[in-house]
Amino acid sequence: MVSSIDRELKWTNKAETEDNDDQVKLLVSAWDNLLLNNEDFLKKLEMNKSDVPNAPHLENCELISRVRERLDTRIANQTFPTWISGGDEENYPLTRIVQSEIWTHQHPLDCKNETVKFLVADWETLSIYGSGAQITAMTGLLAIAINENRVLVANYYNRADHDGCKGSSRGSWSCYFLPETSEACRKHAFAVARKREAWESGIVTGKQNYSSKVIWGGPIPKLWGKPWNYMKPTTDINGSLISRHRKMDRRWWRAQAVRYLMRFQTEYTCGLMNAARNTAFGKEAAEIVISAGDWRKDKKKKIRTEIEEQVWSNHKPWIPRPILSVHVRMGDKACEMRVAALEEYMRLADRIKDRFPELNKIWLSTEMKEVVDKSKDYGQWRFYYTEVVRQVGNKSMAEYEASLGRETSTNYPLVNFLMASEADFFVGALGSTWCFLIDGMRNTGGKVMSGYLSVNKDRFW
Structure with missing residues (x-):
């Protein structure tokens, strides 16, 4: 519907x-x-x-929703993960193994077994947290759950609290993507969480049990060794490939966690x-x-x-190819990173076109009206973008989203995100959390060798 x-x-x-x-x-x-x-x-x-x-x-x-629900159900001789495209060499190291084992961890054979522990947590709800920050925080909670051998159960998702999300999916991540654990585990976890002794004994924990530092920047799971030490350098900044930075492990993990959380779309x-x-x-x-x-x-x-x-x-639905994803982040992000005008992004786009002259299509995502207006100056490119009311000036993202309303401010960024992740080439600003997450989807979506050209560095480089 x-x-x-x-x-x-x-x-x-x-x-x-x-x-x-x-x-x-x-x-x-x-x-x-x-x-x-x-x-x-x-x-x-x-x-x-x-x-x-x-x-x-x-x-x-x-x-397709029936098929996805069946694929997301534990049955005999099931082969996982069906949501990964490409071979091992076309993804971050160990992507197929990691995705399979995250799923198995999050779907115990018997959730009511007394040895099963839970981490029950709402998504971040403060208006200062954009969609990218909310998803990033949940990747941190998933890391904690795996490190402590707990099943992560994500509870209230404020961005899904609108009329488009019907019934039990209202206020839940399951409005947009299949849930992070089985329905049986969710029900049992919520039942257990109502008992004080479960909290006192540590069977259940919540966000209040962990500091913000641990949630946002704590240790990532080491079950799979250190695969980030042999990731292919495919990110270009200022004409050079970036092979190392301080948080390679976090970059690898967030990509894996986001891919798992978004593994299957709902109807x-x-x-x-x-x-x-x-x-x-x-x-x-x-x-x-x-x-x-x-x-x-x-x-x-x-x-x-x-x-x-x-x-x-x-089979995946047809889109005109090849197509380039360009996400331009400006506005209030200037307080956290160096922002760039559309011209800088387009110079990088032209570099890709020099190598692949058949490329002339761009999926453009941005919150700024001036960026869409300036795109009309590039007649050699064909732009696709959402006709949604955009920012004029530097109001905060929270103000901008409030002006759109909850349903619009949730739906159109998620659609743009998914469209961007399906692109063949990528240009963005890795100082932006949103671009960082798109890059994670690229690197677990069979597109490692597509490369990523960034107008700036993320904060860990």
Whole structure:
């Protein structure tokens, strides 16, 4: 299901021009109305759902969510992790092993066994913490849980406390991604946490049991040795590859933890992504479909076969490639890092284009209106970005998010984050936590060798 937010958020690209192809417009509209479950649109055209051709850029969210839930359930002879793309050499060292073992740690065979201990914690809720900071704090709590042999149970997530998240998913990370542990473990952990003796005996701990220093910068799990000592240098700053810095272990761990926490999207998030892709890429997808023939005349009865359900459904949705992710962080971040104008980011983009001349598409994410306005000066590039109200001036991120409302200020950054992580190349500012997390998704998403070009250093270099 697609929430009302999807109709408020408009997605566009800079190169969009007046399109006189009625067939393309009609097909994009048909897909859009299918996403919104608006069957009246098709009835007016004397069409059924089955008459609309498959959209290469969209997922069947109901089907894919069932598949993901099954893959996230402990069954005999299960092979993990199905959420990792690429081989070992295309990811951070030991990514496949680590992801599998985090999942096993977080999904005990018997949560009610008296030896199982828990760390129950809310997400950070203070307005000074942006989405990136909240996720980073949870990666620290996951590290503590693994070090102390506890199951992490994440409780209240304030950014999901809105009308788009229905039922039990309201106020929960599980609105957007499959939860960090099983439902049985969650229920048992909450039941145990209601008993004073469980806290006194240490069966349950919470954030109050640990200092901020330990949560944000404590020791990372050493179960897998020191794989960060042999990570490939693929980050470029000022024309040089950065091979070492003070917190290589933290960089490796946060990438692993974020990949685990975001391993599977829910049906709700799938719907958000479909809406984004249809508005951003729908016209190009429709042109591809129409090039194969007149879809309105070819009304053969479509029968879904086993290969469609069990094999092809696992293919990632189409997006125009190659595409470059550019995240421009400015605004109040100037108090923490050197901020750069769009021109610096585009110089790095041009360096990539010099090597890969077929690259001319950019997924642009930023909170600043001036950045979107300036992107229009780069006619050789095709920009895709969200048409959401952006900052003018240097108001705080907390003020900006408050002005958008909780649903919008949560949904559009997460969609941008996921779109960015699917890119082929990356430019950003690693002094930004958000860029740092995107880089982590790159390095556990089969894209180590895509490289990352940064306009500045993170605080540990």
